Amino acid sequence: MVFVVQKHYASRLHYDFRLELDGVLKSWAIPKGPTLDPANKHLAVLVEDHPFEYKDFSGIIPEGNYGAGRVEIWDTGTYLALDSSDSKDTAHKVRSGFHKGHITIILNGKKLNGEFAFVRLRKAKKNDWLLIKKNDQFAVRGWDIKTGDAKSA
Numbered sequence: 001m002v003f004v005v006q007k008h009y010a011s012r013l014h015y016d017f018r019l020e021l022d023g024v025l026k027s028w029a030i031p032k033g034p035t036l037d038p039a040n041k042h043l044a045v046l047v048e049d050h051p052f053e054y055k056d057f058s059g060i061i062p063e064g065n066y067g068a069g070r071v072e073i074w075d076t077g078t079y080l081a082l083d084s085s086d087s088k089d090t091a092h093k094v095r096s097g098f099h100k101g102h103i104t105i106i107l108n109g110k111k112l113n114g115e116f117a118f119v120r121l122r123k124a125k126k127n128d129w130l131l132i133k134k135n136d137q138f139a140v141r142g143w144d145i146k147t148g149d150a151k152s153a
Contacts, residue, residue, distance in 0.1 A: 001019070001020045002020045002055055002077070002078055003017070003019050003020065003078070003109065003112075004018045005018070005033075005073075005111075005112065006057070006071050007072045008067065008069060008071050009069045009070040009071075009072075014029050014031045015034060016029055016047075016071075017030055018054070019079065019105070020052065021095065022095065025049060026098065027047045027048065028044035028045060028118065029044070030131055031043060034133070035131075035143060036112070036139060036143040037139065037140060037141055037142060038132070039141065040133075043129075043131075044129040044130060045125075045127050046129055058072055059071060075110050075111040077107060078107075078108045079107050080105065081094050081103075097118075101119065101120030101129075102118070103119075105117075105118075111148070114133070114137065115136050117134060
């Protein structure tokens with residue numbers, strides 16, 4: 001199954017994290033972008049599903065349209081649900097996790113790899129989730145999305 005993270009220069013810069021599920025892309029807008037640092041939990045706002053074909057979109061959304069601005073593919077790859085070995089089991093676990101408010105996935109991307117979790121916030125707006133990098137061999141303490149490196153102390 002595929003995932004894509006698109007850097008979106010709309011009214012405010014944010015990153016759109018999209019997971020293939022049931023023929024569409026489940027989508028979250030992440031204002032600070034994803035992180036490789038398990039100490040940082042980033043807000044991920046659930047937005048409407050996008051068509052599967054949108055996984056390849058890079059370009060300009062014209063002014064006057066929803067989401068107007070430039071879109072770049074920041075990362076792309078494949079994913080499986082934690083403890084899954086195939087797409088059918090992954091779809092079942094992600095669908096179930098989505099409804100329960102907790103999805104754990106293993107990414108195999110160009111920039112993002114390893115275990116991540118989406119966790120719905122219980123006492124916030126219904127579309128507010130957190131994206132959390134798990135502490136695994138791909139975790140980088142102090143990682144900064146702007147430089148792609150760990151911050152110097």
